[in-house]
Amino acid sequence: xxxxxxxxxxxxxxxVEDNPDHAELVSRCLENEFDGHLFHVRDGEEALEFLRHRxxxxxTAARPRPALIxxxxxxxxLDGLGxxxxxxxxxxxSAIPVVILSTSTADSDVDGAYAAQANAxxxxxxxxxxxxxxxxxxxxxxxxCNRFPRERPVSKDR
Amino acid sequence: MSMRTxxxxxxxxxxxxxxxxxxxxxxxxxxxxxxxxxxxxAIVLATWVLALLLSIASGIWVEKSDLSALPLQLGDxxxxxxxxxxxxxxxxLLFWMGFLWAFIPAYLATLIIAVYSDMSIAWALLFAxxxxxxxxxxxxxYRSTGSGFNFRRPGSIGFFLLAAFxxxxxxxxxxxxxxxxxxLSTVETFAVWEGWWLGGFLQTVLICGPLLxxxxxxxxRLKSRWFGRAVHHERGAALLSATVIIAVSLxxxxxxxxxxxxxxxxxxxxxxxxxxxxxxxxxxAALLNLSWVGAFLIFACGLGFLGITMRWNRELAREVRVRxxxxxxxxxxxxxxxxxxxxxxxxxxxxxEFIFANxxxxxxxxxxxxxxxxxxxxxxxxxxxxxxxxxxxxxxxxRDLQAEGETIEVFTDAAxxxxxxxxxxxxLDMGENQxxxxxxxxxxxxxxxxxxRRLNELVDELAVKNRELERFTYTVSHDLKSPIxxxxxxxxxxxxxxxxxxxxxxxxxLARIEKASGRMQKLLDGLLVLSRSGKxxxxxxxxxxxxxxxxxxxxxxGQISASGxxxxxxxxxxxxxxxxxxxxxxxxxxxDNAIKFAHKEKPATVMVGCQQLDAENRYFVEDNGxxxxxDDRERVFGxxxxxxxxxxxxxxxxxxxxxxxQVHGGRIWVESSGDGEGARFVFVLPPVPVGS
Numbered sequence: 001x002x003x004x005x006x007x008x009x010x011x012x013x014x015x016v017e018d019n020p021d022h023a024e025l026v027s028r029c030l031e032n033e034f035d036g037h038l039f040h041v042r043d044g045e046e047a048l049e050f051l052r053h054r055x056x057x058x059x060t061a062a063r064p065r066p067a068l069i070x071x072x073x074x075x076x077x078l079d080g081l082g083x084x085x086x087x088x089x090x091x092x093x094s095a096i097p098v099v100i101l102s103t104s105t106a107d108s109d110v111d112g113a114y115a116a117q118a119n120a121x122x123x124x125x126x127x128x129x130x131x132x133x134x135x136x137x138x139x140x141x142x143x144x145c146n147r148f149p150r151e152r153p154v155s156k157d158r
Numbered sequence: 159m160s161m162r163t164x165x166x167x168x169x170x171x172x173x174x175x176x177x178x179x180x181x182x183x184x185x186x187x188x189x190x191x192x193x194x195x196x197x198x199x200a201i202v203l204a205t206w207v208l209a210l211l212l213s214i215a216s217g218i219w220v221e222k223s224d225l226s227a228l229p230l231q232l233g234d235x236x237x238x239x240x241x242x243x244x245x246x247x248x249x250x251l252l253f254w255m256g257f258l259w260a261f262i263p264a265y266l267a268t269l270i271i272a273v274y275s276d277m278s279i280a281w282a283l284l285f286a287x288x289x290x291x292x293x294x295x296x297x298x299x300y301r302s303t304g305s306g307f308n309f310r311r312p313g314s315i316g317f318f319l320l321a322a323f324x325x326x327x328x329x330x331x332x333x334x335x336x337x338x339x340x341x342l343s344t345v346e347t348f349a350v351w352e353g354w355w356l357g358g359f360l361q362t363v364l365i366c367g368p369l370l371x372x373x374x375x376x377x378x379r380l381k382s383r384w385f386g387r388a389v390h391h392e393r394g395a396a397l398l399s400a401t402v403i404i405a406v407s408l409x410x411x412x413x414x415x416x417x418x419x420x421x422x423x424x425x426x427x428x429x430x431x432x433x434x435x436x437x438x439x440x441x442x443a444a445l446l447n448l449s450w451v452g453a454f455l456i457f458a459c460g461l462g463f464l465g466i467t468m469r470w471n472r473e474l475a476r477e478v479r480v481r482x483x484x485x486x487x488x489x490x491x492x493x494x495x496x497x498x499x500x501x502x503x504x505x506x507x508x509x510x511e512f513i514f515a516n517x518x519x520x521x522x523x524x525x526x527x528x529x530x531x532x533x534x535x536x537x538x539x540x541x542x543x544x545x546x547x548x549x550x551x552x553x554x555x556x557r558d559l560q561a562e563g564e565t566i567e568v569f570t571d572a573a574x575x576x577x578x579x580x581x582x583x584x585x586l587d588m589g590e591n592q593x594x595x596x597x598x599x600x601x602x603x604x605x606x607x608x609x610x611r612r613l614n615e616l617v618d619e620l621a622v623k624n625r626e627l628e629r630f631t632y633t634v635s636h637d638l639k640s641p642i643x644x645x646x647x648x649x650x651x652x653x654x655x656x657x658x659x660x661x662x663x664x665x666x667x668l669a670r671i672e673k674a675s676g677r678m679q680k681l682l683d684g685l686l687v688l689s690r691s692g693k694x695x696x697x698x699x700x701x702x703x704x705x706x707x708x709x710x711x712x713x714x715x716g717q718i719s720a721s722g723x724x725x726x727x728x729x730x731x732x733x734x735x736x737x738x739x740x741x742x743x744x745x746x747x748x749x750d751n752a753i754k755f756a757h758k759e760k761p762a763t764v765m766v767g768c769q770q771l772d773a774e775n776r777y778f779v780e781d782n783g784x785x786x787x788x789d790d791r792e793r794v795f796g797x798x799x800x801x802x803x804x805x806x807x808x809x810x811x812x813x814x815x816x817x818x819x820q821v822h823g824g825r826i827w828v829e830s831s832g833d834g835e836g837a838r839f840v841f842v843l844p845p846v847p848v849g850s
Binding site: 021024074102104127 | 632636637640642643644647649673674
């Protein structure tokens with residue numbers, strides 16, 4: 001399968017997760033899977049700051065635009081759905097694929113996430129091996145296999 | 159049975175027809191008498207045939223033995239009398255069986271006698287009607303007046319005498335045919351005529367009268383036993399008038415005819431050369447005769463009409479009595495039914511006086527039931543009663559002659575409570591000279607409305623609870639899953655590292671597992687507390703809040719000191735009313751929350767106090783901590799909601815606080831200017847009930 005040239009596996013991932021243990025597990029699952037950097041933020045507001053290069057994330061070079069966002073739904077301050085809506089209604093960010101990573105399997109959560117333009121929804125399995133496999137496959141798919149439309153909006157920040 | 163057919167059955171009128179002693183028997187009745195009564199019909203028929211034969215035989219015997227116009231001398235009186243047994247038999251048949259049963263033997267007997275005496279057939283056929291005319295008059299007289307043979311009453315005797323007399327006169331008209339066909343002289347004609355009517359009259363009165371008086375009741379009993387019901391004949395006014403006219407005509411004809419015949423006889427006697435003395439005697443006798451007859455007529459008439467009038471009066475009185483009783487019963491029944499109806503029903507006239515009011519009315523408005531029971535009208539309403547005067551709506555019905563549709567009206571009942579009645583009204587015409595009334599029917603919908611309102615509230619509450627429960631289940635499953643993922647994840651990681659021989663990194667992973675399971679433990683404990691706080695631990699009581707807050711602060715002293723926070727408590731907190739155990743938990747959780755969410759850069763100060771506003775005590779726990787953004791003021795009370803991120807706690811405390819207030823029927827909310835501005839949690843409990 002042809003590799004995506006613009007966003008190769010060296011591209012970075014943004015993980016939005018309030019539970020430090022879960023963040024650690026995600027980071028361990030992905031550490032050998034791609035060459036890019038995994039950035040971790042703890043809540044919705046921080047994630048927006050990161051994406052818009054505001055506050056402590058104003059250094060554009062050190063904080064590149066992620067090729068994939070993994071996020072939990074229940075987040076302090078700005079919650080998952082709120083963050084998702086802001087990303088998807090922001091022209092400069094809406095093209096970044098967002099994969100929801102949640103313990104919830106409730107229909108309302110799944111429906112809500114897709115209504116807010118989530119690109120995929122992954123329910124965290126209790127079994128860690130499965131968790132790992134799914135995460136790795138997801139990263140490989142979005143960073144390696146998926147083809148994006150030709151006219152991607154160009155970020156103003158770039 | 160459907161409702162429509164289950165209507166109240168009108169009692170059948172129990173008025174018995176005036177003794178049906180004289181009812182006629184139908185031939186069909188005799189022939190069709192069923193079962194064991196079949197031979198009764200045969201007996202009656204046989205008896206009748208026997209009577210028929212006897213009539214004919216006795217008629218022939220009388221004719222042969224020349225018993226017609228027998229001269230009789232009674233003192234100064236000299237008169238003629240004819241004995242005719244068939245008339246006796248037929249009179250009895252008339253009264254006991256009916257007109258037709260009497261007509262046939264009477265007609266046949268007379269016809270046979272006429273033919274036997276060489277009368278021409280044409281005259282004989284006409285002549286045979288003579289006795290039947292008298293019988294017909296008797297039948298009509300008795301049927302039209304409904305009289306009987308109770309001779310203990312003078313009126314009854316008078317009527318009988320009068321009827322018999324007129325019937326005899328009617329029957330005697332045949333004598334003229336007889337005299338004419340036999341070619342008799344005027345004197346003989348007079349004798350035959352007198353003999354007939356007088357004979358017929360005396361026979362009827364002296365022989366038939368006693369027999370009818372004695373035997374009619376027995377015959378009636380036999381008839382009713384053998385043939386059942388007695389037919390009640392309506393007395394028609396037309397029939398009665400006809401009877402009276404016929405009777406009067408006959409009497410007048412008799413008087414005129416008698417006078418004319420007497421004069422004719424006198425002239426004949428003068429012409430035949432009787433002496434003056436003889437003629438004078440004869441005239442005197444005729445006058446006396448006529449006077450006696452006139453006196454008798456007047457006497458019998460008076461007695462007869464008296465009898466009829468009294469009899470009718472009695473019947474009428476009886477009928478009125480019976481009808482009144484029926485009406486009374488039916489009225490009572492209606493009153494009972496109206497009283498059973500649980501709705502307010504009353505009617506009032508234009509002056510506002512009650513025409514009737516049912517028990518529900520007296521119960522609802524506290525009118526005495528005794529007044530309702532004893533009389534139809536309640537005149538003694540107290541002046542301050544709301545029913546003292548006609549309401550505007552009632553007046554509107556009198557004015558507009560119609561009522562508007564159903565309305566909801568508010569009344570105050572006997573207990574002083576407000577009752578909502580769904581009222582409909584109707585204008586009643588009370589009949590002759592009774593004016594009009596307005597009927598008011600009110601259905602008390604107070605309780606129904608209250609129940610409906612309560613039901614709707616409950617449905618809403620239930621919906622809220624349901625949503626809460628849904629969210630709760632969802633939250634619980636979500637938040638309990640989280641530590642499991644952590645635990646299983648790191649266990650798997652440790653396995654991997656052990657396989658690879660890396661033992662140095664294990665302690666960090668172990669610490670994470672330890673922490674996650676600890677967190678799970680806390681969540682489960684919190685859930686247990688939360689499930690308990692959904693109901694009160696015991697009865698509510700008055701609580702000294704100063705004491706309660708002091709106890710909470712004492713028990714949390716360790717935590718407070720460790721955090722370095724300063725807790726101030728206002729003096730003279732007003733007392734509260736509730737479950738002391740739950741209120742203790744409430745204050746504890748609010749204090750715990752205030753200490754935990756202290757600002758990192760400021761020394762924590764917590765204030766517990768109470769503010770009186772809008773007549774309620776607003777207890778508050780105020781801190782100078784991190785504060786809460788306006789959008790999150792509702793979210794803080796959600797289960798497992800932790801707005802602060804990495805801070806300690808399970809996110810149960812404030813849910814618990816809200817639940818405790820919900821159970822008490824109070825409210826809790828948070829006031830905060832925003833991030834870093836501190837927060838003030840305010841709660842309000844329902845007031846101390848009066849009398850506790």
